[in-house]
Amino acid sequence: MHPPAPANRSERVHDADAAIRQTDSDAALARLSAVRKGYLTDRFISSLLPRAQLQPLRSPLINTGTYPEGQLCQIVSLGAGSDTRFWRLMDGPWKEQIGAYFELDFPDVTLKKAMTIRNPRSGLSTTLGHSELDLGGQALHSSRYHLLPCDLRNPPADIFPGLFKEYLSPALPTLLLFECVLVYMSPEASSILIQWFVDFFNPSTHTPSPGTLGCTVYEMFGLEDAFGQVMMNNLRARNVSLPGAKPYPSLESLPSRFLTHGFTSAKALTLRNIRSNYIERSELERISSLEMLDEVEELNLVLEHYAITWGVKTSSSAASISPWIKWGLRPVKQQLADIA
Template sequence: MFSPPQPEQRHQDVDASIRLTDADAALARLSAVQRGYLQDPFIKPMVPRAHQQPLRSPLINVGTFVRSTAIDSLVYGWLELAALAENPCQIVSLGAGSDTRFWRIATGPHKDRLAKYIEIDFPEVTAKKAMAIRKNKDLSAILGDVKLANGGTSLQGPVYNLLSADLRLPPSETLAPLLTAPLPSNPSASSSQPDPLLSPSLPTLLLFECVLVYMAPEASSALIRWFVDYFSSDNQEHAVLGGIVYEMFGLNDSFGRVMLNNLKSRNVLLPGVEPYPSESSLPNRFLNHKFTIAHALTLREIRKSFIPPADINRISKLEMLDEVEELDLVLQHYAITWGIKLPNGVDGSKPKAKWLEWGMKPSAGAIGAETDNENV
């Protein structure tokens, strides 16, 4: 018999299992692209032996489509508001994995609105991503002049920066050295206050796609609190902070227990799910940190009322979906939460109040949509 795993080994096994969830997400996106649900010319280089990967089920393809469409809508809405405010903005994707959003933005109509796009993940994940980027001319050409750093686990460029860190550790030890350090292009600036990599004076959007649920509640709270504190310094004229969280929730019913058991069999635990037993509890993720507003929608609600009927009709013709009830059940246990924190002193008479219009908008003609114009 093998000897029982030591605590350190068990910790490493859990981390490896968590990292594999990114591979699952990348394969799901690749399948959705190959089936025609989504357009993403940048996903194949992120997936080893992409041409040999099997397609996913229609249920997974539809779920991937709803998730991606909804998050894209929020991100592009943020970029458009930044343009109205005549400011470039920053996006920080935490637990970014194999995500291709930067390249999709950088080759689209919003490409000039990014001051910085920063991705942070485990060093094992960022090392693989850095290698995939450098090996693919289409990915690397878009980045401009980037430098490999930290033993191949990081990329540093004028806009795109790929950084490695364990987000479960205290942010003062991990995020602060990464994000508040002087820009790589000017490490020995003579100014007493050189520009940091992440500016506290530009509108900044935080992305948490299926990452906080794998962390202890105390760790995820500390992570958000660090950004809130960083963007709460005095006299920051444009320090608008937004956040998007995508994750499962409400796993205290029979479906949720099955999901938890299936994940546990793969050595994946969800310590961050317990504080959020219901949809109404999800905005607390941001409201507990004094965000100005926060809202949440399940993927089921989004599919029903927030995606244009023409898109729903288009994807319905791609594959036969027999498990409609199962799809609704799955989508009911995943949600997108978004929130925004305006600087102190901003009220409805000031320009930044325009940011309060940011959010998911019901689609005209969608089943269940009660209005064509109001945000949630």
């Protein structure tokens, strides 16, 4: 039996936002399950989940679907939720290249994450060193990591200058990460959001040579076919809508998200393509040995409706464009030889 409809628009909006936030919890629990089964290595994810040791394992289909895999730079993760990527980067060989790392999400999400980070039992604060809370505990700052509260659907020109303050530098190469975020926003709102960063990294009197801007989006697309409609109906049953999927009915349409904003280049691949052609055969064999997967056809259908799209925007000089023009995934030669 469905609950009664909210009484007014503000309650409906709040209810819809709660459903969107729940998708982050679902993703975090799926990642925890994949880690416990051996698909992924992430020693931090359990710190961000209450009673992690009591959470049940997910099905092989969910576990397999969860598995993906110089100069100072910046990373801005928008709609970061329970992501542990910053801590994993700090635990690896690239930690000295991260000049600044930003995570943005709903204020109640960042409040919860800030409290978890500051809890000594989580072990997350050790990586940060000294940190300070801000905005009533909804924001957190350390020398490299910044957790910022906002609603990404609001005009970024109204909220970003105050949030980023002096922390975000237009002079450094910067990567924007959108992991299942833009699909929940209207196309107009997501376009304005991307354009703000494009404008920020454009040449100006203060920054005549801005850093290269990269952007990566991971989300569902092509939901107008039969299987896509099943996905949409399942989400509607949980009060989740996907207004941002409508402009992208095909894989070929996805790069336009960046090209319309003047990006130098943009490409997209489905997760099925990535799984088949961009992951080492030995790794695929390791994954298949972890547990029996009967729903191979269903997995392929799901992976056909998720894609990674990436784009890069450089200055107009040939010297700045050439190192980035082939930026992206590299096919595995062995698989290509087998296919040929």
